[in-house]
Amino acid sequence: MAESMTGLKRSHRCTEVSKTNIGETVTVMGWVQKSRNKGGIIFVDLRDRSGLLQIIFEESDCGAEYFKKAEKLRSEFVIAVVGKVTERAGSVNENLATGDIEVRATELRILSEAETPPFPIEEDSKTKEDLRLKYRYLDLRRPDIQKNLMLRSKVANITRQFLIEEGFLEIETPMLTKSTPEGARDYLVPSRVHPGNFYALPQSPQLFKQLLMCSGYDRYFQIARCFRDEDLRADRQPEFTQIDMELSFVDVDDVIDVNERLLKKLFKEVLDIDVALPIQRMTWQEAMDRFGSDKPDLRFGMELVDVTETVKDCEFVVFKGAIENGGSVRGINAKGQGAMPRKKIDALVSFAKDYGAKGLAYLAVNEDGTYKSSFAKFMKEEELKALVEKMDGESGDLLLFAADKNKVVYDVLGALRVHLAEQLELLDKNEYKFLWVTEFPLLEYSEEQGRYMAMHHPFTMPMEEDIPLIDTEPGKVRAKAYDIVLNGTELGGGSVRIFQNHVQEKMFEALGFTKEQAYDRFGFLLNAFKYGVPPHAGLAYGLDRLVMLMAKEDSIRDVIAFPKVKDASCLMTDAPNIVDDIQLDELMIEIKKKSEE
Structure with missing residues (x-):
């Protein structure tokens, strides 16, 4: 008793x-x-x-x-x-x-007193995750999970203290706001007082933090809850936490400076790791050309090599066709993997197809200098030799090639190099390689929507010298946007914001919005801009991702107290769930049953 x-x-x-x-x-x-x-x-x-x-x-x-x-x-x-x-x-x-x-x-x-738990309360539990999440209140007793959540608390606390010392004000922004469907899907909340109308839960505090700059608060931050109705991955949740900030009268270097010092302080005080400043910077184009990714992992090499010029005259139809269609041929060199069995190479081909490739060409350099290849018979000896030379190939190397439109080639080889690094155990969790990726494209064309979409959001400032291209070649316009990347994971991103009316109008035109549509969606922000707006810029980190990497975990679920699973449900509380008819009646909502096939 x-x-x-x-x-x-x-x-x-x-x-x-x-x-x-x-x-x-x-x-x-x-x-x-x-x-x-x-x-x-x-x-x-x-x-x-x-x-x-x-x-x-x-x-x-x-x-x-x-x-x-x-x-x-x-x-x-x-x-x-x-x-x-x-x-x-x-x-x-x-x-x-x-x-x-x-x-x-x-x-x-x-x-x-306690009943016998359904699994042992111990570190590095081998119990299936679904069972642990069903009894999350027991899982949270495990010392390793408790260490993670204590580390998370420490990160949030140090961040808060640092930003306050840097002159930032902590200000909360609303949870119930207006839906602005430009980006991920919103979670909608029906209004009882305004039947048929809905609030949206914020995907980020973006518009409100810009309004705070219009209101003269100069430096704002918030450890903010955000919501996105999107498919989940190991580093995504439907509700997540951002370290969100916005600064007035600044440009790119000012935002980067304060954030580099924040990261240095966090890693020193939490992990006793010295982050060397300044952190390396790389343009988006360089990152794509060298690593096939806008969040490259710099802990290992295996960089992409563009061999388009080297193979442009060869008779291999796959290479030839890709080049004729305006694409490229690029490869990676898996050093010392030339003896990889055919079965494993076939598995790599299958992996590449998951990322949009029609196939994967390979060439192994044997120890005696001869080649084992899927395409050697279609190329002359001197062409093969030039190709191996361009790839810095040596005896015992395995060269892997993708040929297609640039986007497909980048996606395939970018994913493949990380996949190979995992297989070859090249990823050291004790090593932290930071990188700023800058000068993202401002816009990307959506085949699905038949128009250009903002790569970040519609308020991102173009590079000044690229503004004239918005009317003529929108796809070539670079943004004053920057992401902070750690070990192949995007920790956060931000941009300088548009504060001049004529530039904002050009942006909306490029996105296919009429003036009326722009005001219908973002009128409260655009009206605020009529009354004097300072140049401003900001950045937001995913706190969950940052803590996941600092704790050396593979999933953000291990650093969140009560996470959701892949279908965005909570196994412990059975959310989401049905509600009483009386609640639906109050909201004037009727559930439409799916008709049976």
């Missing part, structure tokens, strides 16, 4: 007890990790968020009543213990912070 803790007050968390407390009486509380009855002496490992502490129950210390109670202890019971700190009688446990001491109990209260 559960007891009260009346009259007891916890004096220490488990690992706050140390050798300096030997001889003192302490009161500790927590969960039973393990209980071992050795006959006449009971060893209990007590756990709280700080770690483990060994408790010893002996009848001579605690008396018959408490000893009898101690015999009942099972895993996950919640207990309070009063006892004396002593030097550990047995051998010291080097793996525990409290491995050189123990507490000899004089009093025990069982605050709460």
